[in-house]
Structures are given as structure tokens and as C-alpha cells.
Amino acid sequence: MPTTDDPIATFEAWLAEAATSEPSDPNAVCLATATPEGLPSARMVLLKGVDERGFVFYTNLESRKGGELARNPHAALCFHWKTLARSVRVEGPVELVSEEEADSYYASRARTSRLGAWASKQSRPLESRFALEKAVAEYGLRYAIGEIPRPAHWSGFRVLPKRVELWRDMPFRLHERRVFHREGKGWRMETLYP
């Protein structure tokens, strides 16, 4: 196991390990957002990119999470890999990814997923399953020929990590907690009681 002073490098190593041991979706992560008044909400998303800049996921900007992030651009992420008995927490402000980055990821998605991004009014009331399937079929006809453009309401957010916690299970619940605080271009590490 790498013991590095760079939590992003350790996260990447842990994620690669989880990819070999988790039965599904090693990149699944709980994303917490909040209203400007501080009322929290949480849901799962899939991590689609990580580097020194931060942690990227994609979504509908008009969804509940999209609305909350527009008004209060701060988020927290919590990964948990049961097979590794490890968890990672990330906190920080968010920014939208570039148009080019969003276009490139959108283009890599399956055709029906691209149509789904058009058809789903994510987080708003759905009158029937049929209405959703009809919308997917209608967009399928509209974009039967040529490329499917990325909807303006669909893009990615990057969580810019200010605090990253690497948590490892240890016997008798005496777990290891290493917290990294962003300081300039580097990190300051401290350990916490479990």
C-alpha cells in the first residue's frame, strides 16, 4: 500500500485496488450538497475523473443537486469500499468542468445514455414510466442521423479538494484516520482519533 504525502495519489491507488475487488461500481460515491440555508441532501453518483485538480462527476444541471450546487457551490464526497474496509472523504468548493471536457465525456457514453440525458427531466415529477420511454424514443428519432449534441443542461462538476480524509479499518475499531488539508500547492497532514 503506498504511503505518500499526496492524498490524490493514494486515492488513485485505492480506487485501482477497489476496481479489482468490488463486485460493481468501485467509482460509486455519496455526494452531499446543501441549500444556502444549510439544509443537506445526499445521493450516489459515479466518479468519472480524478487528478490533482479534483474529483469529477456528471449530472443534469437542472436536477436537485444541480440547483443546490448553483446556489451553494460546495460539496462533500464519501467513498466506501467494503472489500477493502477503507473510506475516503473529500470536501471543497465545486466548479463546472470545461465545455470541451463535458463534450468529450458525453461523446464517450452509450447512445441510449446520451438520449437519456435529453429525455430525463431529472429530479422533477414523472407522470408515468411510459412518458420517459416515449421521450427517449422521440429524441431517438430526432437524432436518428448524425451526432447527438450534448444538452446544455447536462455537464460535469469538479470538487476542488480542500480536505481529504483517508480512512482505514483497524482492529477493535482503532481505525486509522489521516486528514490532508490543502495548503497552497501542497498538503498538511494530521491524524485524528477514530
Ligand SMILES: Cc1cc2nc3c(=O)[nH]c(=O)nc-3n(C[C@H](O)[C@H](O)[C@H](O)COP(=O)(O)O)c2cc1C
Ligand atoms: C450507484 C449509483 C450511481 C449513480 N450515478 C449517478 C451519476 O453519475 N450522475 C447522476 O446524475 N445520477 C447518478 N445516480 C442517480 C442519483 O443517485 C440520483 O438519483 C439522481 O442524480 C438525482 O439526484 P438529485 O435529485 O439529488 O439531483 C446514481 C445512482 C446510483 C445508485
